[in-house]
Amino acid sequence: MKKNRVARKNSSNKSSKTLIDATIYQDLKNIQVHSKRLHSKASESYLDVTFSYENGVTWEGSIPIEYRRTGTELSDVLEIKEYLLQAYDHCQPNNRREWLVEQENFWRDNKDKAEVTKSLFDALTTFEWTCISCKFPNPNWARRNQDLKEFGFTIATYLHKSCNQCLKRTTHLILVPLPRGGISGYEAWSPATREKIITTLRGYDVYEGKLGKKESLLPDHKFPEIRWDANTRRSQEAINNLTDEEIIHDFQLMTNQRNQQKREVCRQCYQNNIRPYPFGIKFYYKGDERWPNDISKNGKDAEKGCIGCGWYDMEKWRNALNQKLAEFVENQEK
Incomplete structure (x- = not known):
């Protein structure tokens, strides 16, 4: 027995x-x-x-x-x-x-x-x-x-x-x-909210700079979670009721592989205060590679230190870089 x-x-x-x-x-x-x-x-x-x-x-x-x-x-x-x-x-x-x-x-x-x-x-x-x-x-x-x-x-x-x-x-x-x-930094999205984010951002893969397959794209927080504090995370009600303006301001789309890559470079930035750059192109549309001394490392105010980094807003970074190249070509032709 x-x-x-x-x-x-x-x-x-x-x-x-x-x-x-x-x-x-x-x-x-x-x-x-x-x-x-x-x-x-x-x-x-x-x-x-x-x-x-x-x-x-x-x-x-x-x-x-x-x-x-x-x-x-x-x-x-x-x-x-x-x-x-x-x-x-x-x-x-x-x-x-x-x-x-x-x-x-x-x-x-x-x-x-x-x-x-x-x-x-x-x-x-x-x-x-x-x-x-x-x-x-x-x-x-x-x-x-x-x-x-x-x-x-x-x-x-x-x-x-x-x-x-x-x-x-x-x-x-x-x-x-x-x-x-x-x-505390994690925001749990329902499948419906995820679909809304992807639809609002029109399935645009910011890393590739073109439309991607919706099933392979992941909503990415522009402001990396590693710098969040307890006051940064939205309530579940706020997550479920994101406006189009909030989605466009706070998110971008990329594949899970690129999201992992971004997560890693943001973690390194957090540890060594050196801002990364994508594609090996050392360009910032605001600031330089040093994390600003007058900006805290954590909390909502820390987002100001991310502005100008290509990983933070890849489409804005790409457009700013293309504008610089266009100005250079125009000056060379004069």
Whole structure:
């Protein structure tokens, strides 16, 4: 009878794990998606992933795509891709120390909450799958886990995962170093809103400078999400009611590949204060390659520092460059 119960238990665990068609996500550079898992008791679902970084460093974990405490509920493939790209940036190994410092400040300001809950948080700061039986043999660990989630931390759960230390199938937890409360810069679009943006921008691929296939185009925020703060993100109601003027001002269309490329160069700009330029053409229609010293790196005001960069508004950059070339030719002919 005991063996039968174990068999049914393992079978139930397997049924909650669904293999993913890897070709769907193969265009995501340095991101490998393995499977989707459902944690039905917590009403959470995750994508099991491997993130690959420089020098052969990898992170194997789970990214929640349904996580009610942060309002995350993603089903559209393009939305999930965008979310994974942002999660990839937040999980960068060189970002973890700064993230931990922020959390220590949180615990310091909330000592009453830290007294009984922080011990589980500390056990999870390896950012690896952690066996509860081995690392936190506390009968109240589930309550502590719920408290951490209520505080805004993102924690994925893996039921009946094999442990290399105790050699049992136990509950494992992993702390995902996303901003507390979720990715605040992320705006979740419905398929209808996405279609409206693409239609309003007439299916024009700004990177190629011509009309593209609607199914291959992605609405891109001109102002990169890496520079957003908590006050930059629109409310869901505002996203669902974007005006044509807002769409034209805030968005441009490009393929997912070019969107990833832009995301990477904007991340580098954020880190080194050197503004990038597309096609190897070092031209800015305003400013130069240095990020302005008098403009903050984050928040809505930071958008002023992006103006003039080709990646920020590629069509305006192209038109300004063509105008410069036309003036040069005209002067040469005089």
